[in-house]
Amino acid sequence: MKKITFATFIAVLFSLNAMAQAVLPTSWSFTTPTLPVGWTESGTGLYTASGNTPPTMKLDNTGDYLIINFASAPGNLTYFLAGNSFAGGTFTVEESDLGSVWTTLHTFTAPTSTYTQFTDVPQATSRYIRFIYTTKVSGNVGLDDVNIAAAPAGPQQEINVKQGATTIVSGGSYTWSSPVSTMTPATFTIENLGTVNTLNISSAVISGANAADFTVSSSPSSVTANGTAPLTVDFTPAIAGTRNAVLTISSDDADEASYVVNLIGIGGSYATEPAAQATSLNFTNVKTYRFNAAFTSSASAEEYIVLRKTGSAVTGVPADGTVYQRGDLIGDGQVVYSGPGTSFTPNYIAANTTYHFAVYAYNGDGTYRNYLTTSPLTGSTTTPATMMPAGLYAGINTSSATFVADLHAVVNPHQQQFYSNYGNYMVKGFYARDTTLDRRVITCVYSGENKIYSEPFDFTATGFSREHTYCYSWMPVYLDANSDDLPEYSDYHHLFPTNQNQANAVRSNYPLGEVVTVSSTYLDGTYGLDANGNLVYEPREEHKGDAARAMMYEAICYTTVAGNNWGLPNPISPSINYGQDQGLLKQWHYQDLPDSREISRNDYVDSLQGNRNPFVDSIDFVCFVNFTNMSYEALGCVADIEEALNAGFIAYPNPAKNELSLHVNATTISSYEILDMQGRVVLKANVSNLNLVKLNIAALKSGSYIVKAVTPYGVAQKSLIIE
Numbered sequence: 001m002k003k004i005t006f007a008t009f010i011a012v013l014f015s016l017n018a019m020a021q022a023v024l025p026t027s028w029s030f031t032t033p034t035l036p037v038g039w040t041e042s043g044t045g046l047y048t049a050s051g052n053t054p055p056t057m058k059l060d061n062t063g064d065y066l067i068i069n070f071a072s073a074p075g076n077l078t079y080f081l082a083g084n085s086f087a088g089g090t091f092t093v094e095e096s097d098l099g100s101v102w103t104t105l106h107t108f109t110a111p112t113s114t115y116t117q118f119t120d121v122p123q124a125t126s127r128y129i130r131f132i133y134t135t136k137v138s139g140n141v142g143l144d145d146v147n148i149a150a151a152p153a154g155p156q157q158e159i160n161v162k163q164g165a166t167t168i169v170s171g172g173s174y175t176w177s178s179p180v181s182t183m184t185p186a187t188f189t190i191e192n193l194g195t196v197n198t199l200n201i202s203s204a205v206i207s208g209a210n211a212a213d214f215t216v217s218s219s220p221s222s223v224t225a226n227g228t229a230p231l232t233v234d235f236t237p238a239i240a241g242t243r244n245a246v247l248t249i250s251s252d253d254a255d256e257a258s259y260v261v262n263l264i265g266i267g268g269s270y271a272t273e274p275a276a277q278a279t280s281l282n283f284t285n286v287k288t289y290r291f292n293a294a295f296t297s298s299a300s301a302e303e304y305i306v307l308r309k310t311g312s313a314v315t316g317v318p319a320d321g322t323v324y325q326r327g328d329l330i331g332d333g334q335v336v337y338s339g340p341g342t343s344f345t346p347n348y349i350a351a352n353t354t355y356h357f358a359v360y361a362y363n364g365d366g367t368y369r370n371y372l373t374t375s376p377l378t379g380s381t382t383t384p385a386t387m388m389p390a391g392l393y394a395g396i397n398t399s400s401a402t403f404v405a406d407l408h409a410v411v412n413p414h415q416q417q418f419y420s421n422y423g424n425y426m427v428k429g430f431y432a433r434d435t436t437l438d439r440r441v442i443t444c445v446y447s448g449e450n451k452i453y454s455e456p457f458d459f460t461a462t463g464f465s466r467e468h469t470y471c472y473s474w475m476p477v478y479l480d481a482n483s484d485d486l487p488e489y490s491d492y493h494h495l496f497p498t499n500q501n502q503a504n505a506v507r508s509n510y511p512l513g514e515v516v517t518v519s520s521t522y523l524d525g526t527y528g529l530d531a532n533g534n535l536v537y538e539p540r541e542e543h544k545g546d547a548a549r550a551m552m553y554e555a556i557c558y559t560t561v562a563g564n565n566w567g568l569p570n571p572i573s574p575s576i577n578y579g580q581d582q583g584l585l586k587q588w589h590y591q592d593l594p595d596s597r598e599i600s601r602n603d604y605v606d607s608l609q610g611n612r613n614p615f616v617d618s619i620d621f622v623c624f625v626n627f628t629n630m631s632y633e634a635l636g637c638v639a640d641i642e643e644a645l646n647a648g649f650i651a652y653p654n655p656a657k658n659e660l661s662l663h664v665n666a667t668t669i670s671s672y673e674i675l676d677m678q679g680r681v682v683l684k685a686n687v688s689n690l691n692l693v694k695l696n697i698a699a700l701k702s703g704s705y706i707v708k709a710v711t712p713y714g715v716a717q718k719s720l721i722i723e
Helices: 005-017 404-412 417-432 500-507 541-558 582-591 596-609 639-648
Strands: 026-028 040-043 046-047 054-058 063-069 074-087 091-094 103-108 114-121 128-135 140-148 159-163 170-179 184-192 200-208 214-218 230-233 241-249 257-268 277-286 292-296 302-309 333-339 356-364 379-380 434-437 438-444 449-455 463-466 495-499 518-520 524-528 535-538 649-652 657-665 669-676 681-688 691-694 705-709 714-720
Touching: 046 356, 046 417, 054 063, 063 140, 074 091, 074 103, 074 128, 074 159, 091 230, 128 140, 128 657, 128 705, 159 241, 159 257, 170 184, 170 404, 184 200, 200 214, 214 241, 277 379, 292 379, 333 434, 379 582, 404 541, 417 438, 417 495, 417 596, 495 500, 495 541, 500 518, 500 524, 500 705, 541 582, 582 639, 639 649, 657 669, 657 705, 669 691, 681 691
Parallel strands: 170 257
Antiparallel strands: 026 140, 040 063, 046 054, 054 140, 063 128, 074 114, 074 140, 091 103, 091 128, 159 184, 184 230, 200 241, 214 230, 241 257, 277 292, 302 333, 302 356, 356 379, 434 438, 438 449, 463 495, 518 524, 524 535, 649 657, 657 691, 669 681, 669 705, 705 714
């Protein structure tokens, strides 16, 4: 079996968690974001709601892999495998002794869509198993509940070393501390896993940079079959800080004649502080929604912690002896990364925003951690204002009678993404942001609820869903067979994360609107009657413009496809005998213009689908589309505003007798007047920008009138009858 030399150990000492071998038996069901020791993968995704025991690993590109490196002879390999629309490709399970030359264990060319368990038998000399999507033509592979058993014990002698209950594989390490000039022992247990032969130990030798600080004070000469014996190493640090050495146990084990344990001693309380910080922080691939960062390592540092702050420089400083996790706060900075790597990719990025970083070098782990807290490596980068391709709308003319068709042609056709991939692509790739204890948080767009979870994200476990802003039942294809496989169903531009029971299910297929009589609320989301007495759902203020643009995008993108008109439905259904008010959507659009996050979302979805929401890119486009029938609106917003104001103007009761109430959806009233049928003003007054105006009309004669209300957007008017 390949050993890690001392020179290699010094170079990669604190990368051992990523490179260390798994102790058999080893298994994983993909339920945590942290890979087991000895397991590596290529950045695959997850099926969060399927698998033999959900979630399950999703391999969806040629070259996607899962590799397991283990420390001893393996027993049987078992796993569950399924294909999702898999056709024409090859998926392979392989083994290797050194991880360089691979031999096929199992080849799949037509895996079933049902998760099925398979069992393969690796060679006793194998130390690597690889699952790899060798060639993709179409479809994905789901892999779940992978297990490698330990080989059954044989009669021959077989060494294994433990410290306490933990096995230390050959090439692994053990850390303990002692006050300077004080001896502290560490006792290891040598096991003989053989069932017949005695394990004979010829020597136990200390070597390495600080060998003088370590002494083998007791060691067995032999260990009986199925037996154990103690081996003790005394640590007496000459100075404070990190002291490194190597314990080599020589025996007559046939395949591990030299068993290596890397010894890490800490003199005093902390590891040796790094002498210098990392250098040269650089940012690459800077987009509105993501960027990469990398720096040059410090020769005296083992690991690094990276802090982030938006808008100004980080001033937070880590404390020695404290272990921080991604998402934790240190002063005014949030931990983006902690580990041996020299690159990182922060999440939850917005357009036109400056992000500042500070990188602190440290040595040691756990309570021994020692940070270099002076003069950290710092740097910042500013994301672009937009990634809209130049000239994308060059052929679009709002004065053209073909404007609607022309705009539709810019956004359709496009690359469809699977609805089932939303969790990996949109939640993990865009919406998730770090919070304490290496957890993530996602926000319900309707209610503002912040849901904290540990990766991987799971819709069922979190109680969240992918909300169709343009309701599925509104779609002209709703009753078509397999309509949920169509691009309009899975289009990410109009899918948003929402709480399923308290927001999504409450909204149901009701139109969005302004609630004046509340039936129920959940945080900032409200359900109830609007001023017309119709049931509507009102999302939180921060999402109103986003929701309006998403709904209008869906209409412009898919109108005329397969001969369907995507005008906003009216009535929505036999039980909802009214429609979605386009005037209100346009008001929301202008009242809540695209912010930096919505711009970055537009760019990100563009990177996945190859199309954009044009109403995010150009706020004026909405003026020239009549979304009730998807026709061209030549007068632009002049007609839209007038239509919206009149449609949203409520004068009640009507007929009226003594008192009249005035209300205009989504705006305020600054003055009003009532005119008789000869155009004479019979009553008028200025008011203080009220949402609801009540006036006494008892002195007016019975008859027909016109009532007008002045708003910031213009004048609304209605016919009025006074009894």
